[in-house]
Amino acid sequence: MPEKDSTSSKKLIEVNNVSKAFGENHVLQGISLSISEGETLTVLGKSGAGKSVLLKIIVGLMEPDEGEVFYEGASITRAKEKELNTIRTNMGFLFQGGALFDSMTVGENLNKILEAHTDLSFEEREQRIRHSLQLVSLGDKLDEMPSSLSGGQKKRAGLARSIVLQPKLILYDEPTTGLDPITASSIAELILTLQTELKVASIVVTHDLPTAFTISDDAIVLDGGVKIYDGPVEGLSNSHHDHLDEFLNAAKLDRSRREKIIQKAKKEKIE
Amino acid sequence: MNVLSRLTLRHILDKIGGLAMFSGRFFRSAFHPPFETKELIRQTYEVGVRSAGLVAIVGVVIGAVLTMQSRPTMIKFGAEAFIPGMVAVSVLRELSPVLISVIVAGRVSAGIGAELGSMRVTEQIDAMEVAALNPFNYLVVTRVLACMIALPLLTVYADFLALFGSYLVQSIEAGMSGSLFYHTVMSSIEFADFAPGVIKTIFFGFIMGIVGCYEGYNSEGGTEGVGRSATDAVVVSSLLIIIADVLAVKLTVFFFDVN
Numbered sequence: 001m002p003e004k005d006s007t008s009s010k011k012l013i014e015v016n017n018v019s020k021a022f023g024e025n026h027v028l029q030g031i032s033l034s035i036s037e038g039e040t041l042t043v044l045g046k047s048g049a050g051k052s053v054l055l056k057i058i059v060g061l062m063e064p065d066e067g068e069v070f071y072e073g074a075s076i077t078r079a080k081e082k083e084l085n086t087i088r089t090n091m092g093f094l095f096q097g098g099a100l101f102d103s104m105t106v107g108e109n110l111n112k113i114l115e116a117h118t119d120l121s122f123e124e125r126e127q128r129i130r131h132s133l134q135l136v137s138l139g140d141k142l143d144e145m146p147s148s149l150s151g152g153q154k155k156r157a158g159l160a161r162s163i164v165l166q167p168k169l170i171l172y173d174e175p176t177t178g179l180d181p182i183t184a185s186s187i188a189e190l191i192l193t194l195q196t197e198l199k200v201a202s203i204v205v206t207h208d209l210p211t212a213f214t215i216s217d218d219a220i221v222l223d224g225g226v227k228i229y230d231g232p233v234e235g236l237s238n239s240h241h242d243h244l245d246e247f248l249n250a251a252k253l254d255r256s257r258r259e260k261i262i263q264k265a266k267k268e269k270i271e
Numbered sequence: 272m273n274v275l276s277r278l279t280l281r282h283i284l285d286k287i288g289g290l291a292m293f294s295g296r297f298f299r300s301a302f303h304p305p306f307e308t309k310e311l312i313r314q315t316y317e318v319g320v321r322s323a324g325l326v327a328i329v330g331v332v333i334g335a336v337l338t339m340q341s342r343p344t345m346i347k348f349g350a351e352a353f354i355p356g357m358v359a360v361s362v363l364r365e366l367s368p369v370l371i372s373v374i375v376a377g378r379v380s381a382g383i384g385a386e387l388g389s390m391r392v393t394e395q396i397d398a399m400e401v402a403a404l405n406p407f408n409y410l411v412v413t414r415v416l417a418c419m420i421a422l423p424l425l426t427v428y429a430d431f432l433a434l435f436g437s438y439l440v441q442s443i444e445a446g447m448s449g450s451l452f453y454h455t456v457m458s459s460i461e462f463a464d465f466a467p468g469v470i471k472t473i474f475f476g477f478i479m480g481i482v483g484c485y486e487g488y489n490s491e492g493g494t495e496g497v498g499r500s501a502t503d504a505v506v507v508s509s510l511l512i513i514i515a516d517v518l519a520v521k522l523t524v525f526f527f528d529v530n
Contacts (some may be wrong), residue, residue, distance in 0.1 A: 056397075059401050061397055061401065084403075086403075088401055088402070088403040089403055091401070093398070095394045095397065095398055095400040097393055097394065099393060099394040099395050099398035100398075101390075101395055101398070102390075102395070104395075106369065112404065113402050116305070116404055160397075161402075170480065227321060236331035
């Protein structure tokens with residue numbers, strides 16, 4: 001595990017005391033985190049814990065009610081559209097469903113971004129696109145329409161699109177949700193490979209513990225909009241926090257839980 | 272549930288306010304790069320060429336039906352000779368622009384509402400935003416401009432076909448020759464009958480485009496929301512086109528001195 005050294009490595013993203021509420025529902029309450037170049041951070045929490053909202057605030061799709069987000073010291077929260085767009089060319093974002101533009105082929109999806117942000121020639125673009133698709137093992141899907149891809153392939157294609165501009169940071173929104181365990185672990189493997197090969201920093205939002213253990217060094221856990229854990233992933237299992245234990249137990253392959261639940265249900269029925 | 276069954280004052284004001292702000296954003300963005308010319312051409316083709324068949328049928332039917340309906344009355348008054356002129360004036364001034372606009376709005380607004388709505392729901396619009404691709408310029412500006420370009424052209428096309436439909440009826444029922452029909456029509460219409468009808472469809476095109484985009488771009492609530500966007504787009508755009516038409520007729524009388 002690499003030593004955390006904030007003096008030598010530059011802070012890429014800093015989230016300062018961010019809060020967000022939708023009506024009465026306080027989704028995030030005073031969340032802070034930071035990530036340096038090449039680092040990986042996992043944000044864990046059950047559905048509705050505010051994980052995706054946090055990602056959307058980091059990338060400027062949502063405005064926080066309070067607090068601020070910085071990218072290399074420049075405020076994302078207060079940036080004008082033009083500045084924000086410049087910052088965004090350094091970031092990749094993998095959406096839950098891949099969010100491929102479905103009127104274009106997979107190749108055109110990647111090309112659209114290269115065309116908009118680089119001066120590369122047609123041949124250079126094609127080379128970059130092929131390379132990105134090969135990294136996610138979709139080299140043969142260049143001319144396919146998104147509708148003909150499976151769920152896992154869509155995510156991989158979305159990932160290829162996120163890395164085509166060679167960003168410094170990739171944000172993953174539930175990269176393994178809705179996939180079978182084998183495909184999920186292959187996606188986790190892919191994320192780790194990309195981190196090692198491209199040296200990008202990543203923030204991964206997930207409720208999938210095996211993925212978190214595979215891909216990251218550090219994790220934070222959100223519950224009810226509050227940060228209840230911040231530290232190395234190995235420390236998760238002995239933190240002795242109620243919610244965290246519940247979270248970890250739910251992910252275990254434990255047959256005895258089945259008996260407990262059945263007994264409880266039977267008892268309630270009798271009463 | 273559609274717009275008409277949710278007609279509370281607050282809802283109407285919300286919609287008007289939202290549409291006004293969305294339109295403002297359209298005018299600000301339309302003159303700023305990136306200009307998505309390729310996408311504009313594709314969308315104009317989508318709105319124009321893909322609606323041409325529907326418009327052709329409606330056009331011929333408008334002319335033919337109007338002629339058939341008015342023949343008995345006109346004959347009773349001994350005004351059979353005025354039929355082509357009367358039909359031409361009604362078609363060019365009012366029937367063709369408004370009917371074509373409402374019918375094309377049904378097809379195009381709903382299509383745009385559903386397309387952008389499902390892009391919103393599947394996070395494609397967010398993905399464009401995050402990739403700094405200016406989704407508003409790429410999706411909204413191109414579609415609204417495409418409607419403003421295509422609808423006047425479709426109207427002119429429908430004008431000709433409606434007159435052709437009228438001629439068909441006249442030729443079958445009264446044995447009228449093509450050249451007589453042509454001369455009767457040309458002697459009874461003026462520029463002021465034709466131009467305002469076409470010009471106002473530019474505004475109707477704006478309405479159908481902006482309403483469709485507004486509903487789709489702001490779609491929420493999953494698949495059900497997409498359906499609502501499509502329905503609302505049709506209802507609101509048809510309604511606004513008809514209201515705008517009243518205004519357009521007033522302005523036409525004022526500017527063109529039609530009598």
